[in-house]
Amino acid sequence: MKINKKRYGMVLLGLSAILILSIGFFSVLGTADIRSIDVFRIVLSKIPIIKRHISIEDLPASHEAIIWTIRLPRVLLGVLVGASLSMAGAAFQGLFKNPMADPYVIGISSGAAFGATIAIVLGINISFLNISTISIFAFIGALGAVFIVINIARVSHKIPTTTLLLAGIATSQFLTAIMSLFMVMNSKDLAKIVYWTMGTLAGKGWKPLVSISIPSITSMIIMNFFVKDLNIMLTGEESAQSMGVDVEKVKIYVLVLGTFMVSMSVSISGIIGFVGLIIPHMVRIVLGADHKILLPASALVGGIFMIFADLVARTVISPMELPVGIITALFGGPFFLYLLRASKR
Amino acid sequence: MATIEVKDLYFGYKDEKVIDGVSFEIEKGNLVSLIGPNGSGKSTMIKLLNNLYTPWEGKIFVEGKEINSFRKKELARKIALVPQNSSINYDFTVEEIVRMGRYPHKKRFQREDEEDHEIVEKAMKDTNTYELRDKAVTEISGGELQRVIIAKALAQKPSIILLDEPTSHLDLNHQIEILNLLRKLNKEKNTTIIVAIHDINLATMYSDEIFMLSGGKIVDRGSPEKVITKRNIEFVYNLPVAVHRNKYTNSLSITPLNV
Numbered sequence: 357m358k359i360n361k362k363r364y365g366m367v368l369l370g371l372s373a374i375l376i377l378s379i380g381f382f383s384v385l386g387t388a389d390i391r392s393i394d395v396f397r398i399v400l401s402k403i404p405i406i407k408r409h410i411s412i413e414d415l416p417a418s419h420e421a422i423i424w425t426i427r428l429p430r431v432l433l434g435v436l437v438g439a440s441l442s443m444a445g446a447a448f449q450g451l452f453k454n455p456m457a458d459p460y461v462i463g464i465s466s467g468a469a470f471g472a473t474i475a476i477v478l479g480i481n482i483s484f485l486n487i488s489t490i491s492i493f494a495f496i497g498a499l500g501a502v503f504i505v506i507n508i509a510r511v512s513h514k515i516p517t518t519t520l521l522l523a524g525i526a527t528s529q530f531l532t533a534i535m536s537l538f539m540v541m542n543s544k545d546l547a548k549i550v551y552w553t554m555g556t557l558a559g560k561g562w563k564p565l566v567s568i569s570i571p572s573i574t575s576m577i578i579m580n581f582f583v584k585d586l587n588i589m590l591t592g593e594e595s596a597q598s599m600g601v602d603v604e605k606v607k608i609y610v611l612v613l614g615t616f617m618v619s620m621s622v623s624i625s626g627i628i629g630f631v632g633l634i635i636p637h638m639v640r641i642v643l644g645a646d647h648k649i650l651l652p653a654s655a656l657v658g659g660i661f662m663i664f665a666d667l668v669a670r671t672v673i674s675p676m677e678l679p680v681g682i683i684t685a686l687f688g689g690p691f692f693l694y695l696l697r698a699s700k701r
Numbered sequence: 702m703a704t705i706e707v708k709d710l711y712f713g714y715k716d717e718k719v720i721d722g723v724s725f726e727i728e729k730g731n732l733v734s735l736i737g738p739n740g741s742g743k744s745t746m747i748k749l750l751n752n753l754y755t756p757w758e759g760k761i762f763v764e765g766k767e768i769n770s771f772r773k774k775e776l777a778r779k780i781a782l783v784p785q786n787s788s789i790n791y792d793f794t795v796e797e798i799v800r801m802g803r804y805p806h807k808k809r810f811q812r813e814d815e816e817d818h819e820i821v822e823k824a825m826k827d828t829n830t831y832e833l834r835d836k837a838v839t840e841i842s843g844g845e846l847q848r849v850i851i852a853k854a855l856a857q858k859p860s861i862i863l864l865d866e867p868t869s870h871l872d873l874n875h876q877i878e879i880l881n882l883l884r885k886l887n888k889e890k891n892t893t894i895i896v897a898i899h900d901i902n903l904a905t906m907y908s909d910e911i912f913m914l915s916g917g918k919i920v921d922r923g924s925p926e927k928v929i930t931k932r933n934i935e936f937v938y939n940l941p942v943a944v945h946r947n948k949y950t951n952s953l954s955i956t957p958l959n960v
């Protein structure tokens with residue numbers, strides 16, 4: 357491994373610190389005269405007990421409003437979405453032993469978006485355990501897409517890169533097309549469709565963030581229970597089985613957990629591509645293949661990357677905004693091609 | 702009670718039969734070699750004995766219990782496998798790979814302790830891989846990797862070890878070293894060892910029993926003296942040979958004659 361096991365804790369601590377600083381930093385960028393530190397003061401002033409010791413009276417109320425009701429939920433949503441996509445990507449790449457397995461590339465994101473669209477269009481409402489109908493439908497749609505893609509891509513017992521990509525992209529395109537059709541017929545609001553299929557973190561507020569945070573974070577934690585199994589599976593499925601790993605079960609758990617965390621994100625932010633591809637890959641280059649560090653580190657780096665990309669999305673042609681999915685695709689597309697080229701060798 | 706008992710086993714990958722009605726017993730503490738031409742079903746037999754495939758028909762018993770009634774980890778504590786071709790494309794270190802052998806002994810949230818550490822260290826020392834322990838397995842030779850995989854199997858502390866051509870990538874010195882190690886385990890710990898091997902001369906030197914496979918059937922089995930006969934070898938390999946006793950090792954040797 358690239359780094360010593362004993363340093364794993366340090367690495368994660370360091371990344372967490374960078375993430376927290378980034379949250380402060382990216383929340384204020386693009387707004388005149390608010391300091392990063394004020395973000396933390398505003399947050400602390402909302403926490404019971406601590407708030408007695410924090411005074412934010414020197415801050416204009418408008419600043420507080422911008423940070424608290426607009427920026428902060430947006431940045432935190434970005435962290436959650438980036439972390440979910442990256443961790444799912446890292447886990448899938450290990451599971452399929454395929455460097456191209458990213459939730460977007462293999463059709464999960466489109467499946468989730470498709471499920472969500474159905475829920476919106478049909479106006480169904482069956483919320484469960486506080487998870488919204490849209491999120492539930494996203495999960496169902498994503499599971500369906502995964503099932504289809506894997507069954508098409510599988511050649512006897514293996515899932516080769518080429519068939520995985522072809523099946524994933526074809527399924528994605530097909531679902532996206534139906535989705536756009538539904539939306540055009542139902543809303544005539546093309547901008548909305550574009551933003552949904554390209555992914556955006558804008559204008560969501562606290563409510564959706566709160567509703568997906570517990571399920572997302574829980575599934576990310578549970579995913580880490582399988583790091584040993586995933587590591588052993590990298591040495592080959594038969595070899596893992598002979599070491600006592602319940603390979604088929606682990607596959608199902610990891611697939612369902614990954615699909616779940618991606619669906620939660622997609623149901624709020626739409627389809628944001630390539631994050632789950634770029635981030636785990638970079639982390640693997642620096643930290644090595646051990647899932648024990650790869651999964652949590654990918655989540656943290658994914659969170660940081662996502663809010664960076666979102667900053668670019670909202671500032672690059674300001675006062676207009678781009679869907680953040682365009683930014684991730686601008687980074688991710690060339691990277692994807694580079695990986696494809698590298699894997700040919 | 703035999704440690705492994707196989708009854709009327711049939712198996713194939715697609716429509717074609719690869720294992721064609723095989724029955725045998727292996728006593729605890731025996732060192733058994735499977736020999737036979739390419740495609741005769743040695744690897745398939747080894748994998749069936751590790752419950753990696755489900756037979757079409759027939760049953761396999763391990764220590765009297767049907768093989769598919771074991772829990773996965775329980776079986777992995779009894780049987781370890783060293784496959785024919787191991788390739789690992791991920792940069793785990795040698796030590797990390799060997800430590801994976803402890804997996805079946807650990808519950809999901811249980812940490813490795815001092816004992817695991819000692820077992821792993823001993824496994825590496827026994828296979829001459831201790832010096833390599835911090836190297837990435839992507840950066841060692843095929844023979845070194847073979848020894849690492851054997852070390853991992855030893856770390857599993859199994860009572861049965863299945864090896865599929867463990868010496869195929871090894872130089873002469875390491876071939877002998879590994880076979881000596883297997884025989885030592887066999888004698889000292891009474892570990893049952895089943896090894897698919899192409900080198901008949903090595904098989905006769907080390908085995909208590911030899912199973913000769915051809916076309917998915919066991920054509921002969923028994924002591925090296927019984928199985929390694931001119932008639933058997935010429936029949937199975939379709940090659941004229943001379944069988945003689947090697948005066949240095951006092952084991953049977955074969956020499957191909959149409960060279």
Ligand SMILES: Nc1ncnc2c1ncn2[C@@H]1O[C@H](COP(=O)(O)OP(=O)(O)OP(=O)(O)O)[C@@H](O)[C@H]1O
Pocket residue numbers: 714715719737738739740741742743744745746785
């Ligand atoms: N995964 C597989 N899928 C389909 N057929 C297979 C598979 N593995 C082996 N076979 C076929 O089963 C037969 C037996 O193969 P097996 O690998 O057991 O032979 P072997 O005795 O180990 O040969 P070798 O000496 O070359 O290792 C062969 O005809 C082979 O083509």
Ligand SMILES: [Mg+2]
Pocket residue numbers: 743744745785865897
């Ligand atoms: Mg073989």
